[in-house]
Amino acid sequence: MTVDAKPTPLVEMRDIRVAFGGLHAVDGVTVDLYPGEVVAVVGGNGAGKSTLIKTLSGAHRCDSGQIFVDGKPVTIDTPRDAKEFGIETIYQTLALAENIDAPGNMFLGRELRTRWGTIDDSAMEDAARKVMGRLNPKFENFKTAVMSLSGGQRQSVAIARAVHFDARIMIMDEPTAALGPAETEQVNDLIQQLKAEGIGIFLISHDIHDVFDLADRISVMAQGKLVGTVNKADVTKDQVLAMIIMGKLPDEVSETDLAHLHD
Amino acid sequence: MTKTAPPIPDAAAEDTTGTEHGRARQLLGAMELDTRLLGMLAALLVIWIGFHIMSGGTVLTPRNLWNLSVQTSAVAIMATGMVLVIVSRNIDLSVGSMLAAVGMAMALLQAEILPDIIGFDHPATWIITLIAGIALGALLGAFQGAVIAYIGVPSFIVTLGGLLVWRGVAWAMASGRTIAPMDTTFQTLGGGSSGTIGGFWSWVVGIAAAAGIVFFLINQRRQRQKFGFHVRPQWADIALGVIGIGVVLGAIGYLNRYFLPERLARARAEADGIPWPPGGLDISLGLAVPVLLAIAVALVMTFVATRRRYGRYVFAIGGNPEAAELAGIKTRLTIVKTFALMGVLVAIAAAVQIARLNAAVSGLGQLTELYVIAAAVIGGTSLAGGIGTIAGAVLGALVMQSLQSGMVLVGVDAPLQDIVVGIVLVIAVAIDTFYRRRAT
Numbered sequence: 096m097t098v099d100a101k102p103t104p105l106v107e108m109r110d111i112r113v114a115f116g117g118l119h120a121v122d123g124v125t126v127d128l129y130p131g132e133v134v135a136v137v138g139g140n141g142a143g144k145s146t147l148i149k150t151l152s153g154a155h156r157c158d159s160g161q162i163f164v165d166g167k168p169v170t171i172d173t174p175r176d177a178k179e180f181g182i183e184t185i186y187q188t189l190a191l192a193e194n195i196d197a198p199g200n201m202f203l204g205r206e207l208r209t210r211w212g213t214i215d216d217s218a219m220e221d222a223a224r225k226v227m228g229r230l231n232p233k234f235e236n237f238k239t240a241v242m243s244l245s246g247g248q249r250q251s252v253a254i255a256r257a258v259h260f261d262a263r264i265m266i267m268d269e270p271t272a273a274l275g276p277a278e279t280e281q282v283n284d285l286i287q288q289l290k291a292e293g294i295g296i297f298l299i300s301h302d303i304h305d306v307f308d309l310a311d312r313i314s315v316m317a318q319g320k321l322v323g324t325v326n327k328a329d330v331t332k333d334q335v336l337a338m339i340i341m342g343k344l345p346d347e348v349s350e351t352d353l354a355h356l357h358d
Numbered sequence: 359m360t361k362t363a364p365p366i367p368d369a370a371a372e373d374t375t376g377t378e379h380g381r382a383r384q385l386l387g388a389m390e391l392d393t394r395l396l397g398m399l400a401a402l403l404v405i406w407i408g409f410h411i412m413s414g415g416t417v418l419t420p421r422n423l424w425n426l427s428v429q430t431s432a433v434a435i436m437a438t439g440m441v442l443v444i445v446s447r448n449i450d451l452s453v454g455s456m457l458a459a460v461g462m463a464m465a466l467l468q469a470e471i472l473p474d475i476i477g478f479d480h481p482a483t484w485i486i487t488l489i490a491g492i493a494l495g496a497l498l499g500a501f502q503g504a505v506i507a508y509i510g511v512p513s514f515i516v517t518l519g520g521l522l523v524w525r526g527v528a529w530a531m532a533s534g535r536t537i538a539p540m541d542t543t544f545q546t547l548g549g550g551s552s553g554t555i556g557g558f559w560s561w562v563v564g565i566a567a568a569a570g571i572v573f574f575l576i577n578q579r580r581q582r583q584k585f586g587f588h589v590r591p592q593w594a595d596i597a598l599g600v601i602g603i604g605v606v607l608g609a610i611g612y613l614n615r616y617f618l619p620e621r622l623a624r625a626r627a628e629a630d631g632i633p634w635p636p637g638g639l640d641i642s643l644g645l646a647v648p649v650l651l652a653i654a655v656a657l658v659m660t661f662v663a664t665r666r667r668y669g670r671y672v673f674a675i676g677g678n679p680e681a682a683e684l685a686g687i688k689t690r691l692t693i694v695k696t697f698a699l700m701g702v703l704v705a706i707a708a709a710v711q712i713a714r715l716n717a718a719v720s721g722l723g724q725l726t727e728l729y730v731i732a733a734a735v736i737g738g739t740s741l742a743g744g745i746g747t748i749a750g751a752v753l754g755a756l757v758m759q760s761l762q763s764g765m766v767l768v769g770v771d772a773p774l775q776d777i778v779v780g781i782v783l784v785i786a787v788a789i790d791t792f793y794r795r796r797a798t
Contacts, residue, residue, distance in 0.1 A: 154684055
């Protein structure tokens with residue numbers, strides 16, 4: 096994905112600020128995302144990346160700043176607003192209701208209904224089976240509460256929820272943190288597939304190793320501020336690490352600095 | 359579904375498939391019944407048969423079971439709402455006091471206010487009173503719910519306050535007087551000798567219920583076949599239908615053997631112009647109006663809890679409030695609705711109580727909150743939230759009432775009765791916790 100052509104970004108978050116009491120969790124951050132692109136948002140614990148992204152998913156309101164979708168300014172006050180703009184989020188906690196089955200969770204808040212206005216469990220199960228057939232064909236537990244599912248299966252449910260509703264913008268907060276190698280590989284394949292379909296993806300992680308291979312661009316945050324955004328093709332992992340740890344951009348960082356990273 | 363996962367068959371169960379025990383298990387498994395409900399039904403039968411033997415055969419009589427059904431109805435009505443309150447991770451301690459306040463308001467309206475406006479025993483008195491009472495209940499409930507959801511005061515505290523406030527309000531409304539009598543039509547809500555539908559209409563209700571069971575089973579099967587999902591084997595559906603219809607019609611047939619006492623039967627015969635036969639006349643009381651009300655409430659509440667989005671959201675909030683919020687559910691409004699619904703059910707129960715007593719006193723419904731909560735909890739509602747069924751709560755109410763009236767029939771002293779009920783409550787929850795831990 097080249098940024099030179101200057102098409103309209105799918106999302107642009109401009110000068111976003113969020114404060115908790117006196118603490119500036121997010122302090123004037125600007126990031127953007129183009130169709131078919133993966134932008135990794137990385138930073139240490141408390142860098143503000145989750146808070147930033149929650150303003151886009153509607154879980155938090157920003158105190159100031161503006162969000163543009165397809166170049167138009169939008170207001171996102173609730174998760175419902177975000178979903179209306181085609182923004183789907185896979186939270187680190189997965190955000191599943193433990194006592195409800197997989198189809199119920201996939202459609203939570205957007206239940207399919209019969210013409211009598213009642214919940215159409217069969218239609219939801221049918222849709223869930225179709226999406227799962229694509230994502231995780233081995234998944235068979237459509238009638239049990241998700242509390243009895245394994246970590247990987249629960250992750251599948253959370254991803255299936257985002258995929259089913261034809262997201263144009265997907266936010267994944269540490270999507271592979273709780274997964275084993277095989278399941279991680281599955282998620283990585285899925286990200287490639289979604290990318291090929293033209294979906295823009297924000298990938299949040301505290302660990303650059305998890306996302307370096309997947310990302311097209313990398314936005315680094317530290318202490319609520321944006322250190323900078325770089326094209327992955329132009330940098331090394333060590334240079335990104337220097338951004339995360341020292342807050343120095345690749346052209347500011349010296350060889351000795353990089354050597355110190357591995358002390 | 360919105361219940362706990364059914365226990366996953368373990369290796370030990372597989373091994374026993376050849377034995378008779380294993381086969382019974384397979385049969386039950388094919389019918390896909392809720393094992394917790396079956397356990398409660400078994401417990402109920404044990405209680406009934408046990409007390410029947412101990413009391414020398416007075417428990418399982420049509421007369422006693424009929425009384426049991428009437429006595430259970432008010433607590434059962436409220437317990438269906440308490441399930442949703444507890445599932446949403448809240449509690450309502452105010453229902454007993456609110457019952458008194460709403461009951462007192464309805465009594466004053468029909469006994470002292472409406473007679474001055476539309477006249478004494480006007481045919482519309484009962485419905486005006488009932489609607490006003492339900493509106494008041496919804497209002498009081500919604501008010502408590504709003505304080506809980508929007509101000510963020512824990513429901514335990516808000517409804518503990520309500521417990522004190524509404525009791526005082528009930529007293530203040532009539533300065534502690536007893537308000538009586540109730541409107542004649544209104545009294546039928548309580549299920550006295552005039553508040554029953556008679557043998558014939560009881561059979562009509564029974565046949566309608568049987569048709570309902572058949573319709574439900576066929577509809578469920580069709581729905582699943584439409585998408586090519588797994589369906590129960592046909593014999594299992596037929597067996598379920600036969601058992602369900604058998605239980606319903608059997609219960610109605612048995613209850614219909616409770617006849618009017620001779621004095622009332624003579625009066626009824628005289629009014630209808632039937633000559634009194636020498637062998638006497640057996641006139642069935644039939645189902646009592648409060649029992650029909652409780653059944654209707656339980657059906658509507660089951661529908662709301664399992665087939666409406668609102669019900670799904672209540673369970674989602676109980677399972678994971680944060681996830682519910684992130685899914686775009688209006689969680690606060692859902693909580694307000696839940697408490698408003700609880701208030702509506704309190705009003706219906708209050709109508710039953712004052713109609714049955716034919717009076718309202720400010721002490722009405724004292725300690726009822728505890729019985730309502732106990733019924734829901736015995737019925738499998740988890741205080742941690744997210745888990746519970748309406749049918750379970752109704753059965754829980756029936757179990758508690760059966761225990762109490764069984765002990766009365768056996769002649770157990772009142773303090774000992776409380777001890778037994780208290781112990782049963784704890785044991786029931788202990789068993790439930792144990793099985794739930796094993797199931798997940």
